[in-house]
Amino acid sequence: MAKQAPATKADKLNSLYKECGLIKEDVFQHQHYTILTRSGIEKVQAHYGIQVSYKALKLEPKYAVIKAVAKMDEATVETYGSAVPENCKNSYFAETAEKRALSRAVLKLTGLYQHGFFGEEESEQLTAEAKAAPQKSPEADGLTEALNRLQNGDAPGTVWKAHPELHGNEDFKAAVKAEAERRKAAAA
Numbered sequence: 001m002a003k004q005a006p007a008t009k010a011d012k013l014n015s016l017y018k019e020c021g022l023i024k025e026d027v028f029q030h031q032h033y034t035i036l037t038r039s040g041i042e043k044v045q046a047h048y049g050i051q052v053s054y055k056a057l058k059l060e061p062k063y064a065v066i067k068a069v070a071k072m073d074e075a076t077v078e079t080y081g082s083a084v085p086e087n088c089k090n091s092y093f094a095e096t097a098e099k100r101a102l103s104r105a106v107l108k109l110t111g112l113y114q115h116g117f118f119g120e121e122e123s124e125q126l127t128a129e130a131k132a133a134p135q136k137s138p139e140a141d142g143l144t145e146a147l148n149r150l151q152n153g154d155a156p157g158t159v160w161k162a163h164p165e166l167h168g169n170e171d172f173k174a175a176v177k178a179e180a181e182r183r184k185a186a187a188a
Helices: 009-020 040-049 091-108 122-134 138-151 156-162 170-187
Strands: 027-029 032-037 051-060 061-072 075-083 117-119
Touching: 009 040, 009 138, 032 040, 040 091, 051 091, 061 091, 075 091, 091 117, 138 156, 138 170, 156 170
Parallel strands: 032 117
Antiparallel strands: 027 032, 051 061, 061 075
């Protein structure tokens, strides 16, 4: 039987925090995407038992291309990482290409790309923007989602059950209680 995919990006991030042991420093949250740092990628790789082998396809003083072949269970993915002066601010082109290949392989095998996740090494521009943006915790994302669900008419009990990680959050408890009372009064 296939696993049920998390309903939202926030759900996926919450499950990654729990399953893979991610901490705040492993993730940068941007308005449109989430970036996993090198340590975050390696934690995801270890959790899922992803094996990666590399082959250098091009190693020149200012240009490197590394091919990564990654395996997880029965799935295999081949992908590439490259580095040139236009997309790499340091002079370690081969190492940067390897990190990018690893990030792409892990994100592809785990299906994280489809949830809007990117690797830190994939784009220094994305990383710089994300590091400059204020950080939001998975709980804050979950709270926003839960409050939106209440506003959009989901039953308070359903929202409560869907967000056990928020049961200690006073704002969440107050919102669920207020909505339950509002509905009770409206039905009377």
